[in-house]
Amino acid sequence: MTEPTQGRKEAAERDRILEHSYDGIQEYDNPMPQWWVVTFWLTIVFSVFYYLNPFNTGVGSGMKAEYDADMVAFRAAHPANSGGGNARELLAVVARKSEVAEGKKIYAGKCAACHAADGGGMIGPNLTDNAWIHGGTIDSIYATVNNGVLAKGMPAWGKLLKDDEMQEVVAYVWTLRGSTPAKPKAAEGVVAAQ
Ligand code: HEC
Incomplete structure (x- = not known):
C-alpha cells in the first residue's frame, strides 16, 4: 500500500x-x-x-x-441645588402666593405620604404645631428638608428637588404652622421660641 x-x-x-x-x-x-x-x-x-x-x-x-x-x-x-436656605429669600417666597401654591402641589406629591395631606403627621412628625425636632426657623426647616434625616426615614430632598422647588415646598410647610389638621400627631421636639 x-x-x-x-x-x-x-x-x-x-x-x-x-x-x-x-x-x-x-x-x-x-x-x-x-x-x-x-x-x-x-x-x-x-x-x-x-x-x-x-x-x-x-x-x-x-x-x-x-x-x-x-x-x-x-x-x-438637573441644575445643582445650591444647598443653602436663606431665611430672607425663603420668607420672600412665602409672601408670593403663587409659589406657595406650587409648594402645596409638591407637598401633596412628595411629602403628604409621610406627613399627611394637611401636615398633621403620620410617619413623619406634625408640621403644623410649633414643636420642632430639628429647629423651627425657616432656614432650619429648609436645612432639614434639604439634608433629610436619613436614619429616621426622612429623605434628603435637596438631591431630588430643584432650588426653586425646595424653596416653594419649604414656604408651603411654613404656612402650615398654626393650621388645624384633622388628626394631629402629638408634638415632638422642642417648642420654637417665636
Ligand atoms: C418617607 C417618609 C417621609 C417623606 C416622604 C417626607 N418626610 Fe419629612 N420627615 C419624615 C420623618 C420620619 C421625619 C422625622 C425625622 C426625625 O425624627 O428626626 C421627618 C421630618 C421632617 C421635618 C422636620 C420636623 C421637625 O420636627 O423638625 C420637616 C420640616 C419635614 N420632614 C418636611 C418634609 C417635606 C417638606 C417633605 C416633602 C418634600 C417630607 N418631609 C417628606 C419622613 C418623611
Whole structure:
C-alpha cells in the first residue's frame, strides 16, 4: 500500500469525526473557514481603532467629546441645588402666593405620604404645631428638608428637588404652622421660641 499523499492525509485528518457524542451528535474538529478567521481578526484590529479613536476617524465626534456634551446636557436638565436656605429669600417666597401654591402641589406629591395631606403627621412628625425636632426657623426647616434625616426615614430632598422647588415646598410647610389638621400627631421636639 502506498503512503497517502500529504494532501489526502490532511483531508483525512480534517474530516475525522471526534470520538465523543453528545446526545447522539458527533462533530468534526475542523478549522474555521478562512473568511471567518480573517473577519475575526479584523474586528479585533477595528476595536483598537474604535476604542482609541486616534485621529477622530469616523463620522462621530469621539468618545470624550460625546461624554462632555452628555454631561453638559445632564447638568442643564438637573441644575445643582445650591444647598443653602436663606431665611430672607425663603420668607420672600412665602409672601408670593403663587409659589406657595406650587409648594402645596409638591407637598401633596412628595411629602403628604409621610406627613399627611394637611401636615398633621403620620410617619413623619406634625408640621403644623410649633414643636420642632430639628429647629423651627425657616432656614432650619429648609436645612432639614434639604439634608433629610436619613436614619429616621426622612429623605434628603435637596438631591431630588430643584432650588426653586425646595424653596416653594419649604414656604408651603411654613404656612402650615398654626393650621388645624384633622388628626394631629402629638408634638415632638422642642417648642420654637417665636
Ligand atoms: C418617607 C417618609 C417621609 C417623606 C416622604 C417626607 N418626610 Fe419629612 N420627615 C419624615 C420623618 C420620619 C421625619 C422625622 C425625622 C426625625 O425624627 O428626626 C421627618 C421630618 C421632617 C421635618 C422636620 C420636623 C421637625 O420636627 O423638625 C420637616 C420640616 C419635614 N420632614 C418636611 C418634609 C417635606 C417638606 C417633605 C416633602 C418634600 C417630607 N418631609 C417628606 C419622613 C418623611
